[in-house]
Structure formats: structure tokens, C-alpha cells
Amino acid sequence: MKIAVIGTGLIGRSWSMVFARAGLDVSIWDAHPPAADAALDFIGHRLPELAELGLLHGRTPEAVLAAIKPAASLADCLAGAAHVQENGPERVADKTTLFAELDRLAAPDTVLASSTTAIRASAFTEALPGRGRCLVAHPVNPPYLIPLVELSPAPWTTPDTVARTKTLMEQAGMVPAVLKREIDGFILNRLQAALIAEGMSLVETGIADPSDIDNTVKHGLGLRWSFMGPFETIDLNAPGGLRDYVDRYGPGFSDMMAHSTVPSWSGASIERLHADRREAVPEAEHKARQEWRDRRLMALMAHKVTQPD
Ligand SMILES: NC(=O)c1ccc[n+]([C@@H]2O[C@H](COP(=O)([O-])OP(=O)(O)OC[C@H]3O[C@@H](n4cnc5c(N)ncnc54)[C@H](O)[C@@H]3O)[C@@H](O)[C@H]2O)c1
Numbered sequence: 001m002k003i004a005v006i007g008t009g010l011i012g013r014s015w016s017m018v019f020a021r022a023g024l025d026v027s028i029w030d031a032h033p034p035a036a037d038a039a040l041d042f043i044g045h046r047l048p049e050l051a052e053l054g055l056l057h058g059r060t061p062e063a064v065l066a067a068i069k070p071a072a073s074l075a076d077c078l079a080g081a082a083h084v085q086e087n088g089p090e091r092v093a094d095k096t097t098l099f100a101e102l103d104r105l106a107a108p109d110t111v112l113a114s115s116t117t118a119i120r121a122s123a124f125t126e127a128l129p130g131r132g133r134c135l136v137a138h139p140v141n142p143p144y145l146i147p148l149v150e151l152s153p154a155p156w157t158t159p160d161t162v163a164r165t166k167t168l169m170e171q172a173g174m175v176p177a178v179l180k181r182e183i184d185g186f187i188l189n190r191l192q193a194a195l196i197a198e199g200m201s202l203v204e205t206g207i208a209d210p211s212d213i214d215n216t217v218k219h220g221l222g223l224r225w226s227f228m229g230p231f232e233t234i235d236l237n238a239p240g241g242l243r244d245y246v247d248r249y250g251p252g253f254s255d256m257m258a259h260s261t262v263p264s265w266s267g268a269s270i271e272r273l274h275a276d277r278r279e280a281v282p283e284a285e286h287k288a289r290q291e292w293r294d295r296r297l298m299a300l301m302a303h304k305v306t307q308p309d
Contacts (some may be wrong), residue, residue: 001025018172019085023067027076040070053300055145092119103130103131120176131156201262240284
């Protein structure tokens with residue numbers, strides 16, 4: 001099976017590794033040709049590390065790299081592809097233009113998936129003759145280390161398109177979360193927004209410092225969340241399971257959220273949060289810290305792939 005990866009920046013290059021290590025043929029294309037070379041260079045450097053940690057599904061770095069081939073044109077990239085993963089700029093106008101091209105050039109049964117973070121599929125596929133084969137397949141950065149992918153269909157996306165994408169993603173070792181209908185932010189960013197909003201509110205109202213919010217997640221909630229979700233967490237936190245937990249703590253939770261303050265997401269408190277972060281990680285060290293994050297994720301995934309779910 002051939003996969004076409006369109007746009008080879010941060011996310012496109014990651015997807016290429018995901019599909020290639022699953023034994024699929026990957027064709028890559030970027031509107032800016034040096035970006036495809038840069039992607040191959042990045043992939044070539046990253047694969048040996050992933051192999052060492054057991055994150056290449058038993059394949060060699062050489063075999064995975066050989067499965068990723070730059071295409072001479074968009075049409076060549078799409079020829080014979082069963083699935084297209086689009087990773088262009090996060091702008092509605094760009095996605096609209098690009099999807100019109102993809103729909104015109106790709107075979108009628110090719111699935112067209114966008115990695116968009118925050119744009120609904122309906123915003124850039126409505127006018128397309130092949131809109132039924134379009135959907136969002138939103139990964140988490142970087143998808144070669146974080147398996148979740150959110151599948152968000154437009155109202156006109158066919159059930160077969162969703163089913164085929166789900167099967168492909170599972171075959172590639174990803175874990176799809178399928179939305180029944182579109183909503184801004186899909187699932188992950190709605191959950192993330194709720195947590196960030198509460199953290200900002202606690203800082204804005206002077207209850208806690210930013211570092212205490214981060215510590216609460218990284219040394220508290222986050223430890224459990226790396227292997228179970230919030231519903232399973234509360235199910236295991238009361239002897240009688242989830243219903244018992246809600247009987248005991250539900251009224252308190254309901255009350256605290258009723259009195260929660262909505263943060264402004266702007267102004268002085270954002271400046272304060274930013275300044276706080278730059279004090280912890282100066283601008284010059286920002287890129288190195290991103291590398292550090294990816295290495296921590298690699299170590300965590302190396303552990304997780306050896307554990308039963
Ligand atoms: N960065 C993240 O954390 C993240 C996470 C999940 C999803 N996404 C989504 O993935 C998509 C790509 O984001 P990114 O972070 O990889 O951006 P990026 O800027 O790193 O890469 C975008 C690439 O698209 C190329 N490009 C521009 N116009 C194009 C066109 N018409 N056809 C083909 N390629 C084109 C650019 O040359 C560039 O290489 C966005 O929609 C973004 O919202 C990003």
C-alpha cells in the first residue's frame with residue numbers, strides 16, 4: 001500500500017516515519033523542494049535512535065528510510081496512493097486550495113486526510129466533488145512518538161472513509177479516537193484547553209505560581225495519565241468504582257467548577273506566564289529543550305511498548 005505525505009515540515013516528516021516503519025511505501029512531496037530533503041535528513045538521523053529503543057516495529061533504519069521516497073511532482077506523489085496525509089500550513093485558504101488540487105489529482109477511491117490542528121474538515125472540503133473521501137486525521141506532535149490520532153469527519157464524509165482511515169491508522173500502530181461529529185478543537189485540544197484555562201485562572205487569581213501548576217501535572221496527574229485516562233483514574237480511586245467516586249466527590253467537583261473563573265487568555269497574565277517560562281528555559285535553550293522533550297518521550301514510549309495496555 002502506498003501513502004502520500006504532502007508537506008514535509010515537522011508533522012509531515014513524522015508521519016513518514018509512522019507509515020514507513022509499518023511496512024508501507026511512502027511518497028513525500030513539499031511545495032518547497034528543500035523541505036523534502038531536510039525531512040529525509042532529519043529522518044535519517046532519527047531512525048537509528050528509534051531502532052535502538054525498539055520503536056521501529058522490528059524494521060531496520062535502512063529499510064524504513066528506503067521506503068520513504070521524494071516525488072518529483074504532486075501528481076507523481078499521489079499516483080497509486082491509497083491514503084493522502086496532508087501537512088501544509090494551518091490556514092483555511094491554503095487547505096482549501098491544496099485539497100482542491102488533491103481532489104482533482106488523486107484517484108477517486110483515495111482517502112484525503114488533513115493533519116490540521118484546529119480547522120474543521122467542513123471548512124475546506126465543502127465544494128469538492130470528492131468531499132465524501134475527506135476528513136481530518138489530527139496527530140499529536142510528534143506522531144512517531146505519540147500514537148493518538150483524532151479522526152474528525154465532516155458532515156459529508158462517508159462512513160467508509162472513516163472506517164478505512166481507522167483501519168490504516170491501527171495498522172500503522174496509531175490509536176485512533178473517532179469523533180461522531182465535528183467540533184472545534186476535536187477532543188484533545190478541548191481537554192487541554194480546559195486544563196490550561198484552569199491553570200491560568202489559578203495564576204491570574206493569585207492562588208498559585210506557574211511552576212506549581214506545572215509540577216502538579218508532571219509530578220501528579222500526568223504520571224497516571226501516561227497509561228490511563230481520567231475516567232479509568234476515577235474508577236480506580238473509589239472502592240465501588242466510578243459511581244462510588246462520583247457519590248463521594250461529585251458534589252465537591254461540581255461546586256468548584258461552578259465557581260471557576262474564566263481566564264482572559266491575553267494581557268498581563270500571559271506576559272507573566274511567558275516571562276516565567278523564559279526564566280526557566282531561556283530563548284537560546286528553547287530548541288535544545290524541545291530535543292530533550294522528544295528524548296523523554298522516546299524513553300517513555302520504549303517503556304510503554306513493552307507493557308500490556
Ligand atoms: N506542529 C504541531 O505541533 C502540530 C501538531 C498537530 C498537527 N499539526 C498540523 O500539521 C500541519 C503542518 O504543521 P507543521 O507543524 O508540520 O508545519 P511546518 O511549517 O513545519 O510544515 C509545513 C510544510 O508545508 C509546506 N507547504 C506549504 N505550502 C504547501 C503546499 N501548498 N503543498 C505542500 N506543502 C506545502 C511547507 O514548505 C512546509 O514544509 C498543520 O495543519 C498543523 O496545524 C501541527
